[in-house]
Amino acid sequence: MEREKKLFDAITGIRDDLIEQAQDIKPKTKGPKWKAWAIIAACAVLVVGIGGIMLWQNFLPLGGSSGDAGSGGNGHEGGSTVFMSYAGPVFPLTLSEQDSKVSADRHITYDFSLANEDSLRVWGAGMQDNYILTNHSGQACRVNILYPFAGSFSELEKQQPTIRIDGATVKPTIYPGGYSGEFTGVYGRDEPDGSENLKPLDSWEGYKNLLADGSYQENAFSSYPELNQKVTVYEFSDYKAPLEEYRAATEAISFTIDPAKTTILQYGFEGMMWNEKGYREYSYFVPDGVTMRAESHLLIVLGDDIGDYSLQGYKNGSTEPGNELDTVSSTVTRYEGVLSDIVSRLIDDYFTQYGDDAGLPKGISKELYFGAVTEFLYQHGTFANKLADRYQDGRLMDIISEVNILGRVFYLEVPVTIPAGGQIAVTANLHKKPSFDFACTGSKNVGIQGYDMVTHLGSNLHFGSVAAEITNIRDIEIIRQNFGFDLSAGVTEVALDPAVEHYYLEIKAVNRLGKAKR
Amino acid sequence: MEDHEIINLYWNRDEAAIQETTYKYGRFCHSIAINILTVPEDAEECVSDTYHKVWNTIPPEKPIAFRAWLGKIVRNLSINRWNHNRAQKRYAGVEILLSELSDCIPDTETTEEILETQILSGYISDWLDTLASMERLLFIRRYWNGEELKQLASTIGTTPNKLAGRMFRLRKGLSAYLTEKGVAI
Numbered sequence: 189m190e191r192e193k194k195l196f197d198a199i200t201g202i203r204d205d206l207i208e209q210a211q212d213i214k215p216k217t218k219g220p221k222w223k224a225w226a227i228i229a230a231c232a233v234l235v236v237g238i239g240g241i242m243l244w245q246n247f248l249p250l251g252g253s254s255g256d257a258g259s260g261g262n263g264h265e266g267g268s269t270v271f272m273s274y275a276g277p278v279f280p281l282t283l284s285e286q287d288s289k290v291s292a293d294r295h296i297t298y299d300f301s302l303a304n305e306d307s308l309r310v311w312g313a314g315m316q317d318n319y320i321l322t323n324h325s326g327q328a329c330r331v332n333i334l335y336p337f338a339g340s341f342s343e344l345e346k347q348q349p350t351i352r353i354d355g356a357t358v359k360p361t362i363y364p365g366g367y368s369g370e371f372t373g374v375y376g377r378d379e380p381d382g383s384e385n386l387k388p389l390d391s392w393e394g395y396k397n398l399l400a401d402g403s404y405q406e407n408a409f410s411s412y413p414e415l416n417q418k419v420t421v422y423e424f425s426d427y428k429a430p431l432e433e434y435r436a437a438t439e440a441i442s443f444t445i446d447p448a449k450t451t452i453l454q455y456g457f458e459g460m461m462w463n464e465k466g467y468r469e470y471s472y473f474v475p476d477g478v479t480m481r482a483e484s485h486l487l488i489v490l491g492d493d494i495g496d497y498s499l500q501g502y503k504n505g506s507t508e509p510g511n512e513l514d515t516v517s518s519t520v521t522r523y524e525g526v527l528s529d530i531v532s533r534l535i536d537d538y539f540t541q542y543g544d545d546a547g548l549p550k551g552i553s554k555e556l557y558f559g560a561v562t563e564f565l566y567q568h569g570t571f572a573n574k575l576a577d578r579y580q581d582g583r584l585m586d587i588i589s590e591v592n593i594l595g596r597v598f599y600l601e602v603p604v605t606i607p608a609g610g611q612i613a614v615t616a617n618l619h620k621k622p623s624f625d626f627a628c629t630g631s632k633n634v635g636i637q638g639y640d641m642v643t644h645l646g647s648n649l650h651f652g653s654v655a656a657e658i659t660n661i662r663d664i665e666i667i668r669q670n671f672g673f674d675l676s677a678g679v680t681e682v683a684l685d686p687a688v689e690h691y692y693l694e695i696k697a698v699n700r701l702g703k704a705k706r
Numbered sequence: 707m708e709d710h711e712i713i714n715l716y717w718n719r720d721e722a723a724i725q726e727t728t729y730k731y732g733r734f735c736h737s738i739a740i741n742i743l744t745v746p747e748d749a750e751e752c753v754s755d756t757y758h759k760v761w762n763t764i765p766p767e768k769p770i771a772f773r774a775w776l777g778k779i780v781r782n783l784s785i786n787r788w789n790h791n792r793a794q795k796r797y798a799g800v801e802i803l804l805s806e807l808s809d810c811i812p813d814t815e816t817t818e819e820i821l822e823t824q825i826l827s828g829y830i831s832d833w834l835d836t837l838a839s840m841e842r843l844l845f846i847r848r849y850w851n852g853e854e855l856k857q858l859a860s861t862i863g864t865t866p867n868k869l870a871g872r873m874f875r876l877r878k879g880l881s882a883y884l885t886e887k888g889v890a891i
Contacts, residue, residue, distance in 0.1 A: 201827030204771035210846035
């Protein structure tokens with residue numbers, strides 16, 4: 189029996205009194221909110237029940253239960269593995285515009301040092317991706333170099349490479365591409381046209397499809413679309429409810445629209461009911477100032493206004509007849525504005541309430557994040573030619589949140605001058621997370637870390653030579669590769685064929701006792 | 707209805723027992739199954755199988771802590787379903803849980819005695835006894851109930867990132883405890 193499963197089974201068998209206590213105990217928050225949570229959860233089930241299981245899937249990480257997600261343990265073209273969690277390849281340097289006078293030589297080093305002296309095993313590789321750019325002309329050449337890397341806003345601080353030019357660290361300009369993955373239906377392969385779940389890229393070929401025609405990179409550098417739509421906003425404030433008695437007190441707003449003339453975006457609402465005739469009901473749990481309920485609630489109306497509406501309080505999230513509670517109230521303020529102003533404010537609101545203490549992800553400007561949200565709305569959200577099912581309810585909070593975590597390719601741009609007939613050295617240093625299979629999934633690749641590199645995908649540079657080196661190998665063993673390293677023979681540096689598109693290295697960490705981690 | 711009354715219905719072979727169990731603990735059972743399997747239809751089947759198993763098990767059993775006993779059945783059926791179907795299906799919940807649990811594995815040479823699951827449960831219970839009540843709650847809600855980190859963070863009024871760090875320390879704490887006790891898995 190795998191060890192993690194044994195632990196799982198052992199946890200199943202812990203003493204009954206411990207289990208019982210954990211079901212009933214009130215967490216030490218600022219007030220006795222545990223029961224409130226329980227009621228909220230119950231209500232959430234009711235609310236979710238309307239949208240059914242599909243909405244529930246929204247709460248699952250990255251695509252939830254889609255049967256199309258990387259199945260792991262599989263073979264792959266050329267002998268590499270399709271991992272369950274794919275970190276993306278290391279891309280080659282490129283130029284913003286092709287320049288035939290410039291060529292490149294590349295030398296990439298994988299450093300498998302332990303993160304700390306007391307680390308138990310290697311996880312990830314320190315990478316130094318070195319380039320010598322040569323100007324073959326008789327005139328100095330000014331070019332913009334671009335270094336692409338796979339990542340997400342939420343992990344950017346850890347993923348972003350440091351760029352050095354001739355040994356001096358420079359501060360590049362960062363350009364995020366759009367969401368790199370796709371969407372799939374709730375039932376995966378059985379619902380190929382669905383788009384309720386996320387489907388992140390799971391192989392280097394996925395990146396090949398993404399980058400091959402250059403349009404993805406072009407979009408990353410193009411201006412973001414504008415959100416200059418005029419909107420009517422209904423904003424809730426001055427919440428009142430007997431929360432001591434009804435901890436999950438809920439307020440709902442309902443109205444009828446002509447769906448052909450009116451589109452609704454929402455922020456902060458947990459519940460929604462609708463029908464095709466235009467009936468809409470949005471409901472939220474009254475904020476209590478303690479639990480992490482949304483504190484801002486806005487309905488943003490595009491097109492014809494909603495007209496008359498009704499407000500009704502409820503004892504909990506079940507907005508059913510018989511469950512009304514008339515002592516719930518709020519002030520609804522109607523005003524007109526421009527969508528960009530509203531979205532910008534909601535991004536601040538979201539990161540104030542749900543972000544880490546620092547607010548926006550480190551290294552990302554408000555302008556950049558706002559642009560990414562705008563782009564997402566046009567690519568997959570309300571303004572997309574093909575609206576993803578996932579965003580059909582116009583939940584802005586979901587979009588603001590998912591823009592943060594979704595995978596994308598970033599480009600670091602640095603202007604450089606290469607002297608006539610001369611060379612410059614460009615170095616990218618990064619810590620690359622591995623691709624891997626989840627523990628105890630039955631995959632034969634559990635414990636294996638995969639590292640992909642591509643030689644010319646997305647690059648307009650001519651590479652005269654490409655070489656790879658592997659260092660600090662004491663704590664790893666190589667499982668699969670096509671680089672040509674031979675640790676037993678001391679071959680740790682190899683010349684690569686620039687015509688080969690993809691190189692892969694799959695290693696297993698060896699623990700400090702000298703045994704491969706089981 | 708009190709638990710002992712529900713159990714009496716089972717002993718009397720009254721089918722209302724299942725209805726009462728569903729009414730009182732249906733959501734609890736479903737939450738465990740969906741947390742582990744994340745595939746709604748499979749979770750639903752698992753809960754149905756749970757009721758079936760309860761019907762066939764009481765009598766002769768007469769569980770003292772009915773809710774915990776039910777939850778253990780759901781967990782067992784859910785992990786069995788994952789085990790059986792994992793080649794064909796992805797179950798995000800259990801895969802993430804198991805991945806996290808790898809941090810708890812003690813760094814012990816395999817020459818040590820490999821314990822039976824039941825004895826290991828005892829060690830984990832003993833370790834849980836050493837924790838502050840909030841830490842114990844967090845560990846059980848995450849790794850027994852299978853609650854998502856985000857949900858748990860919301861419950862206790864912190865951010866998922868902060869809670870993830872706390873959970874990591876808890877997992878490492880269990881690993882250290884088992885290592886200290888010379889437990890091998």
